[in-house]
Amino acid sequence: MTEPLLDVRGVSKYFGGVHALEDVSMDLHAGEVVALAGDNGAGKSTLIKAISGVHKVDRGDILLEGKPVTYESPQQARDHGIETIYQDLALADNLSIGANIFLGREPKRKAFGFLPVLDRGLMADAAKETMRRLDFHVDRLSAPVSAFSGGQRQAVAIGRAIYWNAKILIMDEPTAALGVPEQRKVIALIKSLKEQGKGVIFISHNLGDIFAVADRIVVLRRGIKAGERKPDETTGDEIVRLMVGG
Ligand SMILES: Nc1ncnc2c1ncn2[C@@H]1O[C@H](COP(=O)(O)OP(=O)(O)O)[C@@H](O)[C@H]1O
Ligand SMILES: [Mg+2]
Structure with a gap:
């Protein structure tokens, strides 16, 4: 054992x-x-x-x-x-799957020497890859998660946990x-x-x-x-x- x-x-x-x-x-x-x-x-x-x-x-x-x-x-x-998913899922309804995965840990990139900006490309790629890993198909990856069903929202919360290597x-x-x-x-x-x-x-x-x-x-x-x-x-x-x- x-x-x-x-x-x-x-x-x-x-x-x-x-x-x-x-x-x-x-x-x-x-x-x-x-x-x-x-x-x-x-x-x-x-x-x-x-x-x-x-x-x-x-x-x-x-x-x-x-x-x-x-x-x-x-x-x-x-x-x-150790990642815990409570019943309320703690998702930000107005944000995309990618933004929810990175909520509070947003990746930044340098834009031509100005202030760092959100790396939306990386967040979108992470959303796609995470949903693929879960074998969970979502049509509109950039839509706010409020547009999704209860099961899809659960998948986003699970996706966030596995993206961070729970x-x-x-x-x-x-x-x-x-x-x-x-x-x-x-x-x-x-x-x-x-x-x-x-x-x-x-x-x-x-x-x-x-x-x-x-x-x-x-x-x-x-x-x-x-x-x-x-x-x-x-x-x-x-x-x-x-x-x-x-
Ligand atoms: N923060 C708390 N303060 C006081 N009592 C609590 C608290 N959390 C849980 N309890 C009590 O502990 C017991 C177990 O509760 P809980 O773990 O929520 O049970 P379950 O999730 O199985 O319904 C209950 O008697 C509950 O009233
Ligand atoms: Mg309980």
């Missing part, structure tokens, strides 16, 4: 008297998709925020490729290859707001990330999506890890039982 990309060991996180996470462990290997399942308030968001540098944990360790890490900010986690992609309910054909496309995107050797953690309420793409399912219940299963060794009924208890 190779060393995991990510190893979460005995992590606890409290908000005042609320035990949002209690002694939770999980790992993630390159080329693997782990689904996080659990009812509302189970601790799913808290766990991904602990991994992505939003929350500091109160106990336990997080190791990246075998080394213990503590991040002071989400930016530090990103610098180490090793680990974390997605909070990536298919929740989408219609069925678009859900399928996002599931296909997750499969292509797996084929590219990325590690993917995704939160989902949709058992169909979980069983379609996950290599392992980690179930949380009231801050505790209720179980971990491989899709071919469990059933939807068992996952629901783990989620709700009893």
Whole structure:
């Protein structure tokens, strides 16, 4: 067995008297998709925020490729290859795919000795290449992303993460707001990330999506890890039982 990309060991996180996470462990290997399942308030968001540098944990360790890490900010986690895509996607609606990929990290070029200007050519090339890598076809690469469907916007957010060489992609309910054909496309995107050797953690309420793409399912219940299963060794009924208890 190779060393995991990510190893979460005995992590606890409290908000005042609320035990949002209690002694939770999980790992993630390159080329693997782990689904996080659990009812509302189970601790799913808290766990991904602990991994992505939003929350500091109160106990336990997080190791990246075998080394213990503590991040002071989400930016530090990103610098180490952990990209998190929240439900709001954090896209700038009025900008193109390329501009969204470079949001806050815009490439500049010198224009005849004057002030540096945005390198739009480089941004357009990056957009084209990134969407090609995801095998995701978009007609109007220069259009503002507000013109795109929910699935296409999800693809742009994923594209931004892989352009910056994310090793680990974390997605909070990536298919929740989408219609069925678009859900399928996002599931296909997750499969292509797996084929590219990325590690993917995704939160989902949709058992169909979980069983379609996950290599392992980690179930949380009231801050505790209720179980971990491989899709071919469990059933939807068992996952629901783990989620709700009893
Ligand atoms: N920033 C916070 N402050 C106080 N309590 C929080 C905070 N974030 C989460 N919680 C609490 O921690 C528990 C787990 O929440 P969360 O991780 O959001 O669950 P999930 O994402 O599985 O719905 C809940 O009881 C929630 O109310
Ligand atoms: Mg949540």
